[in-house]
Amino acid sequence: MNPSFFIQNIPIYGDLILSPMAGFSDIPFRLICREFGMSMSYTEVVSMDGVLWKNPKTFKILDFRPVERPVTFQILGNDEDKITEACRIIEPLGPDIIDVNMGCSVSDIAGKGAGAGLLKDTSKIGRIFSKLTKVLRVPVTGKIRLGWDNKSRNYLEVARILEDNGASLIAVHGRTRSQFFFGKADWDAIAEVKQAVKIPVIGNGDVKCVEDIERIKRHTGCDGVMIGRAAIGHPWIFQYKDRNHVSFHEKIELIKRHLSNMLEYYGQDVGVILFRKHVIKYIMGMHNATELRPYLVKCTSSAEILDLIASHIDRIQKHEAA
């Protein structure tokens, strides 16, 4: 199999990537996605302050398994010296790539000039990338939005600055900061970025089914496709399978396995709480899912989740027999 593209000299086999998603794209979920065909891993984002203050939670987020390689650590920050110092601290933990988040839309973050807030200060973006690419041995990449708002869609300027300052890849979420996660993602803009730079471009936004994967590739010419919300509860998208092509049995088996991996990784209490938001996505579209959902989101033990699922299977079987 030939690599789909390279990040500097790192070959990437396959072109589907799970979007970094705080609260979702952790080790247990990434390992499942990887097994199903995801081509590389991005960690959930960490803040430069969390790294500099040596916050144990921050370092737990950067945990990864060798089988996930190539692994990208994602960081956000609003100060070139501090973000550089934070990257120097995390580079020895062994990532293959470090990515700078320029897309986070959360007011507390973007409002302080980090995440999508960086898009308002393009010269700072240049300084950050110029420093990071000099100081770090691993390739440095960037994940951007199209701009702050509709009046300031500066994605082409940002893309060129990234390339000129040594970035090895750009992932483009085709929305502005003020769109948050709403409205249609603009794939024309992603296509413009692809035309404007020579480094690989990853297309992201509104990839909801297998057909969308092919459509965004054709429409934008992007080198890879990043899938976020559509992969939650449906990692089979990395096997090029839509929800209606996965059997009820397969879904139940994966729910049990994912839950068990969460318990093993986080311990019983935290594992169950964190799994609740996954399980309600796994059951989407199943018979009686809307009735089951309010009970699942209140479960406090794995036994409760498994009992609910078992009674659901029972009901489905009776429904099918009737």
Ligand SMILES: Cc1cc2nc3c(=O)[nH]c(=O)nc-3n(C[C@H](O)[C@H](O)[C@H](O)COP(=O)(O)O)c2cc1C
């Ligand atoms: C719950 C959630 C958490 C997210 N966390 C991150 C993050 O940590 N880093 C990042 O670059 N983007 C983050 N994003 C944005 C996604 O990576 C992606 O760009 C966005 O969801 C659009 O892709 P989609 O339409 O396929 O969901 C997050 C999105 C969601 C829904």
